[in-house]
Amino acid sequence: MDIFQVIVLALIQGLTEFLPISSSAHLILPSQILGWPDQGLSFDVAVNTGSLLAVVIYFRRELVSMAGAWTVSVVKRKSSAESTLAWWIILATIPAVFFGFTAKHFIENNLRSSAVIAVTTVVFGLLLWWADVAGKRQLTEYQTGWRKALMIGFAQALALIPGTSRSGATMTAALMLGLTREAAARFSFLMSVPVSLGAAILVGKDLLESPDAVDVHALWIGTLLSFVAAYACIHFFLKIISKMGMLPFVIYRLALGLFLCAFLFL
Template structure:
């Protein structure tokens, strides 16, 4: 990998992991469009570590409170909004983890084409905008119920399809069920922690079981972690700061433009 490959891919991973635009699609596209070499398993693990560092750092005080009350609920303390939120994050993460463990190979082999990415980018982008426009949304995180959590967890599994966007599909589901933008985004970001951790662990085990770790360029891995962490942290901060002002329309328009460009590429290739 050249230095500009490292910078571009790390920044793209950090920026798109938490925006509703699909990080997996953006990481697949350079090899298809620019004929770049595959970044390799070690680099994939590095940028996952970077985005995990970013989200844990940004929500550290919330995570500490949730963990403290969740552990308390295991030892007989009274249930609180934070302890319930801890359970909700666990419950909502299970469907995606099961789907990832059982369907990952099928998806890797059959659904990573530019055409699939284009249609999922467009379709789920429109759904995101519709969820933001035509439903009453005043519910907060403390209004989450088990039925909401299970629904969000099931639709989160759809993010295995490149172009869907994990953050986008979970926010879409939350908005359809009446949650305000900030609550939908914050729950989506909290859900990213076990999902990124699981994906990173899965890739890490695969890395340790092969020869890729011995051949890894540690300078590239270091900068992959640093750049993805910094860009992801900034992305989370700005997204939450501006979300109520800009809504999801800009993201839908971007997805329509990207999807249309990809379909044009398929047509001319």
């Protein structure tokens, strides 16, 4: 990749990772539509690391509090709101881990296409709109409960399919289950930490076993830009989502899906 492609792909990753519009789809499309070279494993690790660092640093106080409370709940058997939320996050991570291990190769070999992305972009965009309109929007993330957490976890597993959007699927499920927009977003962002960390470890393992050369300069640029874009995205998304709602993202998903359909079939 040249430097322009590195910058564009890093910004795409950072801006789309936490918006309900699918970062994986946007990273696949440049190679399929514009003919850009595949960014490769090393670049995937770099930009995902940047996004992971952004969410960890943004929610550092919550994560430290949850980790401490969870440790106390294990060692001293004393529960709190933070420890309970931590347990729900762990529970919600299990479906994605299970299906990630069992379906990873099938998805990579059969579902990474523009046609699949076009369909999932539209279908899950409509589901997001319905959830935003029909959801009661009454619960905070601390009122989720283990059943709702597990259901949101299964929605996260669906996001293994390109075009679905991890944040989009989890926010859709959370809204359907009665969480407020802000609570749905916060729960989704917190859920991303263990999943993104696990994915980075797995892809990093594949990278170590890969014979491909590594462009260190491109990796540093990708990591930095992805971090900055993701941090800004999280901050502004949480500031405006309660007033703006999900409709702008639904419209964007429908427009993107229709564009892909036209590109593929016309």
